[in-house]
Amino acid sequence: MKVITNRKYGPPEVLRLEEWETPIPKENEIRVKIINTTVNSGDWRVRKPDPNIARLYFGLFKPRSVVLGLSFAGLVDTVGTKVSTFQVGDRVVGSTGMKMGTYAEYTCIPETGIVTKLPKEISFAEGAGISFGGFTALDFIQKCNVQTNQSILIYGASSSVGSAAIQLAKHFGAHVTTVCSKGNIPLMKSLGADEPLDYDQYFSTNHTKEYDIVFECVGKTEIQNNLKHLKKGGNLVLVGASFRQMWQALWISIFKRIKIHFGPIKESIENLNFLLTLATLGKIKVNIDKVYPLEEMAEAHRYVEAGHKKGNVVIQVEKTK
Known part of the structure; x- marks a missing residue:
């Protein structure tokens, strides 16, 4: 079978196409012929690695996991x-x-x-795209216990996590304000945002509004800036927090008693089925920005790492008939 390997840390060019033996499932396993997978921020951060301290978990001198990729959609083969x-x-x-x-x-x-x-109503590409952004957004929204009529600010809202967070927050009855580039404001409206802001409006001195939840999706703002817009007793979510920000958030959580959520998410079959049910009912949609063939994985990584994707970047592993 064809695989894309990551045998050393570095830029997208370290990703290589190789031929491996097709795996044989154990007695309690299924083998899936993958039709689609995705490239997300977690993938390129492991590839680099970013932050460098991630080597302690993923491999000190070279990656412990030679093949990246978390999400899949496909057909049971064996x-x-x-x-x-x-x-x-x-x-x-x-x-x-x-x-x-x-x-x-x-x-x-x-x-x-x-x-x-x-479900038959959902394409393989949409299925692959729903898990990473959907899992992350849903887990953090559950931790914040989003309630009807609460206000939520989503920064970096055009990302896969952000686009899922908009729709999930609306599903739970929140009033959603988004922050993204001007060009992505129509997308925000189509996903249900109540008040789309561009970056200039968000950072303007005139923007003094506070929110019940501040949901930072991309790790590009400082914690103190986020806290300026957080109501007392509110929840701050740091999806893409750097190692430095994690330590800072931990200190603030302990000594200032501010609820800050960061770090690994919980994946569960219950949450996956919940997301699929919403998608089947048309309550959420998976926004697909670009589709690359497996052989162009390096280019897909380069695009995602640049930080301008709108929703999900999908990899076409196998063409459907």
């Missing part, structure tokens, strides 16, 4: 002898989590893992 939930030919979607490995034509995943059947 089932283990003890698998009862899935059959060959089932359309499935899921996430391999920190195991990674979806930059490949096939992946094996336990039947009890983060994998479920993909």
Whole structure:
């Protein structure tokens, strides 16, 4: 099978196309022929790595996980002898989590893992796109316990996490203000934003409004700036926090008793099914910015790392018939 490997840290050019043996599933696993995967901010941060201290977890001198990629959508190709939930030919979607490995034509995943059947109303590309941004946005929104009529500010709202957060916050009844570039304001409106701001408006001295939740998606603002717009007792979310910001947030949380959420998210089959139900009902939509073939993974990484993507960047691993 074809895989994209990441055998050393560095720029997008370190990603290489290789031929590997197709994996054989264990008795409790299914093998998925991947149709689509995605490239997200977590992928390029592991590739670099960014921050450098991430080497302590992902490999000190070279990546421990040779094949990146978290999300997948595809067809069940083979089932283990003890698998009862899935059959060959089932359309499935899921996430391999920190195991990674979806930059490949096939992946094996336990039947009890983060994998479920993909509704026929949702395309493979949409299925692959729903997990990373959707999982992240939903987990943090749950931690904030978003309520009807609360106000939420979403910074970096055109990202995959931001576009999911807009729609989920609206689903839970919040009033949503977004911050993005001027060119992306029509997209914000189409996703349901009540008050789209561009960056100039957000950083203007005239912008003094406070919000119940400040949801920073891209790690490009300082914590103190976010706290200026946070109501007393509110929640600050730092999706793309740097290592320095994590330490700062921890100190503020302990000594100033301000609720700041950051760090790894929880992936669950319940949340995946919830997201798929909303998508099937048309309550949320997966915004796909660009689609690249597997062989152009380096270019896809370069585009995502530049920080201007609008929603999801999808990789076409296998063409559908």
